[in-house]
Every structure is written in C-alpha cells, then in structure tokens.
Amino acid sequence: MIRVTAVSKQYAGGREAALQKASFEVRKGEFFCVLGPSGCGKTTLINIIAGFVKASSGQVLFDGKPVDGPCRDRIVVFQEHNLFDWMSVAANVEFGLKAKGVPAAERCRIAGEFIDLVHLKGFETAYPASLSGGMKQRVALARAMAVDPGCVLMDEPLGSLDSQMRERLQLEIMALWEKTKKTILMVTHDIEEAVFLSDRVALMSKAPGGISEIVNISLPRPRTAAVKATPEFQKLKRELSEKIMGDR
Amino acid sequence: MKILKKALPFFAVLLIWELLFRFGLLNEYLLPSPLSVAKAGLALAGSGELFLDLFASVKRVLAGFLAAAVFGLTLGTLSGYGRSLSDAIMPLCEFLRPIPPIAWIPIAILWFGLGDNPAYFIVFIGAFFPIFINSYWGIRESRLMHLNVARNFGASRFLVLTDVLLPGSLPRILHGLRIGLGLGWTSVISAELVGAQSGLGYMIQMNRVMLKTENIIAGMVTIGLAGLLMNYLMLLLEKRLLTWRKDTLRSAETAEA
Ligand SMILES: Nc1ncnc2c1ncn2[C@@H]1O[C@H](COP(=O)(O)OP(=O)(O)OP(=O)(O)O)[C@@H](O)[C@H]1O
Ligand SMILES: [Mg+2]
Numbered sequence: 121m122i123r124v125t126a127v128s129k130q131y132a133g134g135r136e137a138a139l140q141k142a143s144f145e146v147r148k149g150e151f152f153c154v155l156g157p158s159g160c161g162k163t164t165l166i167n168i169i170a171g172f173v174k175a176s177s178g179q180v181l182f183d184g185k186p187v188d189g190p191c192r193d194r195i196v197v198f199q200e201h202n203l204f205d206w207m208s209v210a211a212n213v214e215f216g217l218k219a220k221g222v223p224a225a226e227r228c229r230i231a232g233e234f235i236d237l238v239h240l241k242g243f244e245t246a247y248p249a250s251l252s253g254g255m256k257q258r259v260a261l262a263r264a265m266a267v268d269p270g271c272v273l274m275d276e277p278l279g280s281l282d283s284q285m286r287e288r289l290q291l292e293i294m295a296l297w298e299k300t301k302k303t304i305l306m307v308t309h310d311i312e313e314a315v316f317l318s319d320r321v322a323l324m325s326k327a328p329g330g331i332s333e334i335v336n337i338s339l340p341r342p343r344t345a346a347v348k349a350t351p352e353f354q355k356l357k358r359e360l361s362e363k364i365m366g367d368r
Numbered sequence: 369m370k371i372l373k374k375a376l377p378f379f380a381v382l383l384i385w386e387l388l389f390r391f392g393l394l395n396e397y398l399l400p401s402p403l404s405v406a407k408a409g410l411a412l413a414g415s416g417e418l419f420l421d422l423f424a425s426v427k428r429v430l431a432g433f434l435a436a437a438v439f440g441l442t443l444g445t446l447s448g449y450g451r452s453l454s455d456a457i458m459p460l461c462e463f464l465r466p467i468p469p470i471a472w473i474p475i476a477i478l479w480f481g482l483g484d485n486p487a488y489f490i491v492f493i494g495a496f497f498p499i500f501i502n503s504y505w506g507i508r509e510s511r512l513m514h515l516n517v518a519r520n521f522g523a524s525r526f527l528v529l530t531d532v533l534l535p536g537s538l539p540r541i542l543h544g545l546r547i548g549l550g551l552g553w554t555s556v557i558s559a560e561l562v563g564a565q566s567g568l569g570y571m572i573q574m575n576r577v578m579l580k581t582e583n584i585i586a587g588m589v590t591i592g593l594a595g596l597l598m599n600y601l602m603l604l605l606e607k608r609l610l611t612w613r614k615d616t617l618r619s620a621e622t623a624e625a
Contacts, residue, residue, distance in 0.1 A: 170520065172516055172519075172520075190516070190519045190520045190522075191520075191522065192520065192521050192522040194520075195520055195521070196516075196517075196520055198513065198517075200513065202513050202514070202517055204514060204517075204531075204532065204535075204536070205536075205612055205613070206535040206536060206538070206612045207531075207535075207612075208612075215518075215521060215523075215531065216521040218523075218527065218531070219518070219521040219522050219523035219524070219527055220521070220522065247611070247612040248612075249612060249613065249614040267521060
C-alpha cells in the first residue's frame with residue numbers, strides 16, 4: 121500500500137541529512153509503527169509520505185502511484201494540537217467532509233458517528249480550548265477517520281500526553297483501527313506503545329535516520345491492556361530496546 | 369465592585385481638581401472648576417446643542433469608518449492571501465501610513481470644501497491603515513499547521529479562506545477594527561477643528577474664540593466619553609464573536625462562578 125524506497129532528505133541549510141535511505145513497505149490494513157529516538161527524522165518521514173515535504177532522493181509509492189503533494193487519502197494526525205480553534209468539535213470533525221463536498225445532513229450524521237466512536241458524545245458543541253489534551257487528540261483522530269482515507273499517518277499522536285492518558289488513547293486507537301480496518305502508519309519513540317499497537321515495527325537508527333530493521337510483533341489479537349503484563353510482551357520490549365541500544 | 373474600581377481614578381482626578389480650584393491655585397479662564405464644567409455641560413445638553421454636535425461627529429465617524437472597514441478588510445484579506453498583490457501595494461501603504469490623518473486636512477479641504485465630505489475622508493484615512501494592516505497580518509500569520517491540515521483534506525482555496533484563514537485571523541481583524549474606530553474618532557475631531565461648521569471639534573474651537581473655557585472642557589469630556597463607549601462596544605462585539613478563545617471561555621466561567 122505504501123512503499124518507501126531509499127528515501128533521503130537533506131534540508132536546505134541542514135548540516136547533515138535528516139533522513140538517510142529509508143526503505144520499508146506498509147501492507148494494506150496493517151498497523152505499522154516506526155520507532156526511533158528524538159530528532160532521528162520521524163516527522164520528516166511522515167511529511168514526505170503525506171506529501172508536505174519533497175524527498176531529496178528515493179521515492180514513495182502509494183497504491184502504486186508516486187506521491188506528489190498532500191491528498192485526502194493519506195490523512196496526518198500531528199503531534200501538536202492541530203484542531204481549528206474556532207470550530208466546535210463537530211465542525212472540526214465535519215471539516216474534511218465539507219472539503220470533500222459531502223452534503224450537510226450526511227456530514228452531520230458521519231461526524232456524529234465518529235464522535236461517538238472516540239467517546240466524545242455530548243461534546244459536539246465544545247470548543248478545543250475547553251478540552252483536555254487527550255480529548256483534542258481524539259477529535260483529531262475522529263476528523264482523520266471521518267473522511268474514510270486509505271490510510272492514516274500518525275506523528276507521535278500521544279507524544280504530548282501524560283502516561284495515563286497515553287495508555288487510554290492507545291486502547292482507543294487500537295479499537296478505532298479494529299473497527300475501521302484502516303491502514304495506520306504511526307511514528308513514535310515509545311517502545312511499549314509500538315509493541316502494543318503494531319503488527320510490525322520498523323526501527324529507525326539515530327540521526328541521520330534510516331530503517332535498520334523490521335520486527336514482527338506476533339502477539340495475538342485482539343489485544344487488551346493485560347497483554348502488557350505477559351512474558352511475550354516483555355520479551356519483545358526487551359528485544360527491541362536491546363536492538364536500539366546496540367545501534368548506538 | 370469592579371465598576372467601582374474602574375471609576376475610582378475618575379473621582380480622584382475630579383477631587384484633586386476641585387481642591388486645587390478651592391485653594392485658588394487655578395486661573396478660572398485657563399481651568400475652571402469641575403463643577404462649573406458640569407454646569408456648562410448640562411446647559412449645553414439641555415439646550416440640545418451638545419447632542420447636535422455629538423451626532424454630527426458620530427455620523428461622520430461612522431460613515432468614514434464603514435468605508436474604511438469595507439475597503440481595508442477587502443484589500444487586507446486579498447493581499448494577505450495573494451503574494452503578488454501584497455508585493456505591489458505594501459510599499460505604497462508603508463509610504464502613506466506615516467502621514468498622519470491631520471496632515472491630510474489641508475488637501476482634503478481643498479478637494480472637498482468644508483463640511484461632511486472632508487471629515488469622511490479624514491476618518492477614512494485614519495481608520496483604514498490599522499484595519500488594513502491588521503487583517504493583512506492576521507491572514508499572513510495564520511498557522512502553517514492549520515493550512516497543512518486544510519490542504520491535507522483537499523479544501524478548495526475558497527473554503528480555506530472562509531473556514532480557516534478568516535475565522536482564524538478574526539481576533540486580529542477585530543482588534544484592527546477597534547483601533548481603526550478609535551483613530552477615526554480622534555481624526556474626525558481634528559478634521560472638525562478646521563474644516564467643519566458642526567461637530568464636537570468645531571464646538572470646542574468656537575468656544576476658544578469666545579473664551580468659554582468651561583464649554584471647551586465639557587466638549588472634551590464628551591469626546592472622551594463617546595470614545596470610551598465606542599471602544600467598549602467594540603470589545604463587547606469581540607467577546608461575542610470570539611467565544612471560542614481560551615480567554616473568553618475563562619472569563620465566561622468566572623462570570624458564572
Ligand atoms: N524544515 C527544516 N529545515 C531544516 N532542518 C530541519 C527541518 N525540519 C527538521 N529538520 C532537522 O531534521 C532532523 C530531523 O527532524 P525531525 O523533526 O524529522 O525529527 P523527529 O524524529 O520528528 O524529532 P522529534 O522526536 O523531536 O519529533 C533534525 O535534526 C531537525 O533539526
Ligand atoms: Mg517529530
């Protein structure tokens with residue numbers, strides 16, 4: 121579905137490359153995580169796949185076609201709060217549908233459905249400024265899913281949340297994925313998060329980042345929070361952190 | 369309680385002023401007592417004269433302000449959105465902007481004669497620049513993040529303008545309108561000092577000639593109060609339109625508590 125081939129990025133004025141020959145493939149319907157330390161080029165990678173940034177070399181194919189510019193088939197959920205502050209929760213979720221040309225009544229129905237899915241029923245008329253960080257990210261997730269994209273690209277969507285909220289939203293993202301069957305590509309620096317959510321995890325090396333290895337996460341599904349306590353989970357976690365350490 | 373706190377400085381000034389007068393430290397022709405100013409003001413209001421002048425000034429400021437708002441918003445928005453337009457007109461604007469509204473009065477009188485027309489023009493000049501500049505920067509400084517989100521969803525340029533850029537820069541636009549109205553109000557008074565036969569500016573000028581200092585000060589107080597009221601109304605409008613802002617949400621909460 122997404123095929124990244126030897127993608128590198130050298131920003132004009134950047135001292136060294138932000139991304140070095142990254143290659144991997146994300147399959148349709150898969151939950152794929154890219155795990156890497158801070159500053160290794162995760163955001164750069166997401167921006168290139170989304171089409172916001174042009175790769176210096178290499179290519180990204182989406183459904184067999186080269187990516188040139190952003191497209192509503194690849195919706196990004198950013199790390200930072202990226203809602204429209206002047207729109208209510210419902211209007212935010214409806215925005216993508218409006219851009220798509222969906223009639224108002226239909227928009228309202230679909231938005232309601234997704235607001236329900238992220239457990240924000242009753243907050244339709246609230247403005248982002250009155251929501252907690254976790255609620256804001258839920259709105260962003262609902263907004264992304266509502267337009268029925270081919271895949272959702274997540275740039276550390278839980279990065280700014282406290283650990284409790286993080287764990288809750290991990291479960292919600294998992295539930296959303298199981299219900300919508302969307303392809304999800306998520307970048308994160310959190311090993312536990314990557315292992316818990318993913319079918320496969322790509323390890324990114326320290327800056328300048330490239331993909332050093334891809335690890336299968338064969339934990340059975342559906343997964344609940346309880347899986348984190350199992351020896352298999354702990355073993356995978358240890359394995360990944362050793363690989364990341366070994367990379368230094 | 370809050371209103372009392374705001375009114376206190378006014379009473380303090382009046383008290384000191386009255387005391388200075390009582391102790392004979394003030395020359396009656398240069399600065400009469402607050403009481404005689406109040407009496408003069410009431411007399412002017414009672415005869416209706418004060419209101420005629422007030423309405424004449426308000427009419428001029430509203431007409432000029434409205435024209436400046438329509439023109440400034442349109443031009444500011446368009447040049448904030450389109451690079452080539454802003455490249456073309458920004459240097460011209462930055463050249464015209466430092467010329468104060470009063471410096472336009474002689475040429476305005478030459479062009480439009482005496483009366484309402486030069487005043488409309490002067491108000492327009494005063495109000496236009498803050499409105500234009502603020503809507504320009506409001507659009508220009510829209511967060512890249514929001515634009516990227518809109519682009520990601522494939523929003524048309526029109527939708528980006530109506531749903532993202534304009535509402536996003538509304539705080540700045542409304543701020544520009546409020547500053548514009550305030551500058552328009554000071555401009556209309558200056559214009560009336562020399563180029564009109566009615567209005568508060570004309571009124572205080574005539575009373576200087578007749579050496580009626582208490583009427584001058586009563587006129588000045590009216591100018592100040594009207595400006596205060598206009599500013600307050602604009603702030604009220606901002607609060608009404610920007611319900612989504614954090615500070616508005618906060619103050620609504622504290623008001624309820
Ligand atoms: N627009 C840009 N121009 C120049 N250099 C940039 C730009 N954006 C990112 N970089 C540099 O590229 C490198 C990778 O940045 P990037 O934001 O992709 O990393 P990241 O893994 O997302 O980091 P974080 O974990 O902090 O989000 C960094 O060294 C950064 O300074
Ligand atoms: Mg990043």
